[in-house]
Amino acid sequence: MPKIKTVEHLNSIESYDGVKPLDAIAAELNIPVSKIIKLDGNENPYDPLPEVLAALSSLKNIGHYPDPLCLNLIELLAKKENLDANNFIISSGSDELIELLIKAYINPSNSILSFSPTFGMISFLAQVQGIKNISVSQQLLKKESFARYILDEDQFLDEAKRSKIVFIARPNNPDGNVVSEKFIKRLVSLPVLVVIDEAYVEFSDFQSLAKWVPQHENLVVLRTFSKAYGLGGLRVGYGIMPNDIRKVLVSIKQPYNVNIAGQRAAIAALSSPLVDQRIKEMKKTRDWFINQLKMVQKQYKNFWIHPSEACYVLLTFESPDIPKKLYTNFYSKGILVRYYSSSDMINNLRISIGLKENMVKVIAEFKLFLKGGN
Ligand SMILES: Cc1ncc(COP(=O)(O)O)c(C=O)c1O
Incomplete structure (x- = not known):
């Protein structure tokens, strides 16, 4: 055989x-x-947060499938971010949204753009789907006790003109650096889908860009319960995006992508001081x-x-x-x-x-x- x-x-x-x-x-x-x-x-x-442990120990109905849209969780997040519920989608970790965005918007002839070093999942998920990931190398600059990766922003913007989706982790993993709002403003003015991964934004003194979403048709912000909320093992992430992009992702995602424990735990975590x-x-x-x-x-x-x-x-x-x-x-x-x-x-x-x-x-x-x- x-x-x-x-x-x-x-x-x-x-x-x-x-x-x-x-x-x-x-x-x-x-x-x-x-x-x-x-x-x-x-x-x-x-x-684990005591509120999360209490929610998990009182789980009933785990024989039933979970809410495919996670509406209770979305309602709380929309209130917290002062945005419309139609801007939110919940996912099995924010990784799932990177995968869904590539699936939904990239043809084999298109490429995605990122810089390096950055979160390895971006190039991995592109590779799995047979998509080219163009990566702009950042330059390492050392000064006294500190080092910093510096992005050639003009080169990146130039590459962005030839790409379909741009992924930027802000703060970036692995270095914790934050690209400027001014640079993101220039990026979102281009005809490219700009995905800002804010997995670590809660630890940053910089503002989230979620509030920019209603003004931009091409901006997606990714967040997660894995880091600041301590739910990495339960796999809950979410995206904030224009309603038409959300509808596309909802239409192609697995219906029961976030299990009951994850949904309940995330709701409980949001209530914890x-x-x-x-x-x-x-x-x-x-x-x-x-x-x-x-x-x-x-x-x-x-x-x-x-x-x-x-x-x-x-x-x-x-x-x-x-x-x-x-x-x-x-x-x-x-x-x-x-x-x-x-x-x-x-x-x-x-x-x-x-x-x-x-x-x-x-x-x-x-x-x-x-x-x-x-
Ligand atoms: C930049 C970045 N985005 C996303 C993730 C993954 O988040 P999640 O657990 O929600 O899939 C990580 C995890 O290390 C990360 O570093």
Whole structure:
């Protein structure tokens, strides 16, 4: 029997490896799960919100299919954002909306546009659908203790004229940088669909662009309950967009894309006063962490810190062997951080912001590592 072939564009696909389950890592390191400090997925480090736990434990009717449109959740979000309910769609994580937008608007001859480095899911989902992702490389600029990726905005705008959809994470993952409103204004004036991924906007001092949606036919804003609301494991995201785009996405999505637990948990999370408190705490910890890193940097000078508007901090090292060794050293101690093997990111390591006591441990271990001459 001949081997059954996949569609041709999947022959060279690189799979998107999600994070490893904690119990597997704990077994490998022979330590309890509770001793692992998980800083590799930009997840929320706190215990589940009590309101969410209460909502989940009172779930009934799980034998019935969920509301396909998530109308109760949409009503709350529309009120919160002061926008029309017809501007909202709920999804199985915001990742699903990236996939649906490509499905709905991209022909095989079209391309999407992003810059690099950015969130890997954009190029992965384009690849899965056999679509070309044009990526404009940003330039790395180092100044004193800090590094920053700089986008050539004119080059990007020029490319945008030849693209169908532009994806921009704002704040960007992995560096936490925020492109200016002025630049987005220039982008949305072009005949291209502009998708602003605001997965981390709650941690930023910059304003969300959701309020621009009613004035622009070509602007989509993506949000998620995975980060600030701590529901990554339940997969709830949402999009804010013009009604005609929403209708298209609703018409092609799987009807029951968000399960009952996710819908209820998101509704409960919106009612929790702890969310804002925890965001404030994480921002404080992030700023403390960056200050500590700055002091370490002044002594060792072999790495640079990316200022961050999100719940993680990217470090760029002077050579690729340092992040590799540091990642392995941290891993052996149960500290998980994000290592990159791709050539454009090989000098970098991303560390998510966890509880303060865990970040204290990270700084102590980092100093020990550097003191030991790597
Ligand atoms: C920029 C960005 N957008 C979206 C997501 C995924 O969000 P969700 O869990 O809602 O699919 C991530 C997750 O890391 C991200 O970094």
